[in-house]
Ligand SMILES: [Ca+2]
């Protein structure tokens with residue numbers, strides 16, 4: 303007794319010359335729009351080029367059980383089979399026992415197995431599903447689509463294996479796919495560049511470079527587009543008071559970029575400065591961060607040590623002779639040399655008043671916390687008689703936050719006033735020194 307089975311029927315489909323249960327002809331539509339599951343309407347396929355131009359290599363005709371759970375038959379066809387040369391031509395499906403089936407048309411990309419993303423393998427995105435295909439007579443053939451041929455969606459241009467815009471770059475290699483919306487190789491892309499020239503406190507000449515970054519606790523400048531995407535973050539030490547460039551590739555030039563000074567831990571130190579972007583050229587961002595732009599007031603002491611000509615930092619014994627210094631006067635002025643009122647104080651409260659000399663310091667000096675950017679330091683060292691023996695040749699720039707290693711150099715006043723003379727004769731000097739006519743110990747010739 304013969305038990306008709308589905309598998310037997312399928313096995314017989316080729317060998318027994320039974321008629322196909324269905325024929326099908328497809329059309330090729332545009333890539334699926336975002337979120338769409340069905341391709342838009344499309345014209346009939348007329349030539350192999352209609353497939354080649356969109357990167358469709360094959361169409362798999364699959365017959366599934368009605369519930370779509372079991373694949374019963376799969377037939378690969380070229381996307382434009384020879385039978386399609388006849389405008390009414392179609393391809394044959396299997397011979398099926400009477401029943402209801404699901405037929406799927408799955409496009410295969412031209413460059414098949416390299417397809418990305420991997421979860422869809424070599425297949426073009428989207429599958430055309432024909433539900434409820436009912437075969438009533440195993441000896442009859444029906445044409446699927448009922449005069450309206452199903453449509454297979456083309457792969458997306460960034461996933462079709464084709465150099466759509468002819469620029470030599472295919473899919474993921476094409477900048478437009480990488481940095482654009484990812485939907486077209488034609489998206490305009492351009493290289494954008496911002497020339498960043500950040501300054502602090504009204505372009506304060508004493509607040510440039512690494513020392514200013516340290517003083518202000520700024521690690522870098524973050525440059526972001528108007529959607530907040532980070533475009534670049536030049537180091538403060540390189541950019542402050544100088545120039546840094548931020549370059550990126552974009553399919554859509556932002557209207558503006560923002561520049562924010564940021565601490566090492568990523569905390570913004572300042573408000574963001576917004577700069578309009580020049581879409582077809584160089585955007586120059588010469589932003590200045592004033593003290594009012596800082597989110598937290600910039601308050602920090604600075605420390606410094608005195609160093610005397612000849613290299614000694616010992617105030618009591620500054621040279622190779624008998625000179626002893628008794629006092630120093632120190633004045634801290636504003637960045638442009640203006641006197642400050644009230645005067646800056648040391649951290650112990652001592653005012654740095656040039657009219658009120660301090661005892662000769664034996665260690666580095668540290669100021670009170672200061673809330674603004676740049677200062678100049680002038681110092682003089684006095685003999686016990688009150689004459690100036692050493693003085694700063696030019697004011698020394700300083701900024702809050704400067705480490706203690708900051709040194710104020712004092713040059714000897716020449717010729718020395720009488721009480722600043724350091725020797726009468728050679729024996730007053732350290733060995734290998736002689737006493738000069740000015741009364742200064744000098745290295746022996
Ligand atoms: Ca291309």
Ligand SMILES: [Ca+2]
Nearest residue numbers: 459464466473
């Ligand atoms: Ca492409």
